[in-house]
Amino acid sequence: MIKLERVCKEYRRGTVVIRALDEATINIGDGEFCAVMGPSGSGKSTLLNVIAGLDTISSGEIFLDGQPVRGSSDAEWTRRRREWMGMVFQSFHLVPGLTASENVGLPLQFNGQSSTFIRQRVKEVLEMVGLGHRQNHRPSELSGGEQQRVAIARAVVHRPRVLLADEPTGNLDSHQGAEIVELLHRIAKAAGQTVILVTHSEAAARVGDTLYALQDGQLKPKSLPQLATIGGSRMESS
């Protein structure tokens, strides 16, 4: 489903070269929940950004559904993200002036769905994340955990095949963080979605079917007992 072969991403600042991804190789199957754990600066966001086509790679190859993505136009990437991918971020990225329902409906609006369909689907998804009673609240009227639930609803409303979650528990306390990871896991498994969750949190990473450690841009498969040696922070509640 998602395959990276020796992917390198280098950033240049004058004479300084930063290798954010260093021959990263990974093969993520359909419906797999893959957790990637690494400390700050290890390349986690870069990994998701190159998979989502938000950043280009310096060398190597990325395959989505067996097809190399090299050479895709901006229009192809936009279509892929709109129809195929959902993204969840550490800082929620909700539109402050819109209600929870309006935020969740945005991907459907971009995809040209009818207002009747959008209304029904948004209601259904907000109920699924436990926020049926908060549909008309703006982000500032919601807790951090509730805002992340809205962001998850927005990420899945168009039934994407792939969910990319960038440190989704980073702005939450340990209890809210554990709930958010459990929710992501439950929704993705129910819909058969493929997930890549990047995190510095050991507790969040534990939900993965497969686990990888990212260190200085290098991806290495890990087993659960090895997690504690990767380095990062723990969430007390798990």
Ligand SMILES: Nc1ncnc2c1ncn2[C@@H]1O[C@H](COP(=O)(O)OP(=O)(O)OP(=O)(O)O)[C@@H](O)[C@H]1O
């Ligand atoms: N646009 C850029 N220009 C130059 N260097 C960059 C750029 N984006 C990222 N980097 C560098 O690449 C490395 C990996 O960054 P990245 O944001 O992927 O790490 P991360 O693991 O997501 O970190 P954090 O957990 O702190 O968000 C870091 O050394 C970072 O400074």
